[in-house]
Amino acid sequence: MAEVIRITDPADERLADFRDLTTADRRPDRPGGKGLVIAEGVVVVRRLLASPYPVRSLLGVERRIAELDAEVDGSIPAYVTSADVMAEVVGFHLNRGVLAVADRAAPWGLEDLARAKRLVVLEGVGDHENLGALFRNVAALGWGGVVLGPGCSDPLYRRSVRVSMGHVLAVPFTNVTEWPGALEFLRSKGFQVLALTPRADSLPLDEVDAGGPVAVLLGSEGPGLTGVAIDAADHAVRIPMSGGVDSLNVATAGAVAFYALGPG
Amino acid sequence: MAEVIRITDPADERLADFRDLTTADRRPDRPGGKGLVIAEGVVVVRRLLASPYPVRSLLGVERRIAELDAEVDGSIPAYVTSADVMAEVVGFHLNRGVLAVADRAAPWGLEDLARAKRLVVLEGVGDHENLGALFRNVAALGWGGVVLGPGCSDPLYRRSVRVSMGHVLAVPFTNVTEWPGALEFLRSKGFQVLALTPRADSLPLDEVDAGGPVAVLLGSEGPGLTGVAIDAADHAVRIPMSGGVDSLNVATAGAVAFYALGPG
Incomplete structure (x- = not known):
């Protein structure tokens, strides 16, 4: 059961974490060096509560807080207020009626991720919506x-969390700076690294032998993967496309590849 | 070569088709009973020029009109102006620098579409972005x-055209009102109708025999397909999902199904 606290004053200092959320990447002073993790709506708040991210507090209208009450630890304050006060604090009107904020958690390392059988490696995916959609897929x-x-980009940015429907909160991820060293590391751990690219000379996806661990490399829409990344992969692979259509959205291409190669 | 006409006055009456584009579904007086078809950016304008939709005119900055010049029939006026005048006419700032408008074309009928080997049938897909993404896929x-x-929704609405990257302009589509009569019609024409749904008792997609003509039925995110639609299909099929994740975005689910069943 949550510790329910009623608030009527939008200037109440206990709502500081929720103030002016239109500003990107708030509170870089918090652990992890980036903004707080923000979840919007009952479904995504529920996923945040089930995630490894330490929830600091909830803010919502009565009805939404009541829906979540049983899932909220008693040590976490749940601030109840009106939709108007919420809008004034947050800086925009929320039609989902509830928010939660959490601190970042200790990051995973590449070694941790390399225990999986199926990994996605992204290069230059800067669009928050594409990133969120990729995590959902x-x-x-x-x-x-x-x-x-x-x-x-940062997958825990508010917009990515929302587009991912909160699934980004359940998927391990890590940032790498060694490039293409990280790909070489994965290969040394037994991964077959596949670069997904629309290039005509690449191998159709259904001809890949995906028996062992596989890492699929996806680039940004538009420029695509760099030559450095493609060269560091075992194979360039492609989704067979219809004439005249250059490529799918990166998150959609990812979904097709994840389905085609299977969950391992 | 386009008929290039320079305009400096944002109130010029020749720009009427481009005025205040933030208003949804403009000019329902035009053929087809709905708004003009609007393309934004060089890539999408190019696809509009190659489409069956009769282009009325272009509006753009000098450089963008020059890029398209060779593809524009001499009978089509291309209005050249500044970015500021464009923004004033259109009602918002366009970072893509060129627009084109076209009339609607005569609609396809269900009989025309039934000559294809692979069709998508949508129920309740009201979101313009999802609709545009589906057409792209x-x-x-x-x-x-x-x-x-x-x-x-209307797939030729401005936002759908943009999200589809203009591919909606090349894909035949039709609206049906007989429901589920349209599905029965497709079955009478030899189509296997497959209802895509996350229901656990449905057939995994990779167990489908997709040898003949196939129509895939997709519902809106959230409520999904109605029972009426599922009952009128030959089979309910599903994309195998990981535990706890209810479903993919409708356009993404579509892409996976189109890939899995093949282009026929």
């Missing part, structure tokens, strides 16, 4: 984790 | 057309 199709290479 | 993966059942 990773979770849905049973893949093991995400390695974020150069040029990727 | 249909085009990329070589499927033949889209049947829009009850509760679907």
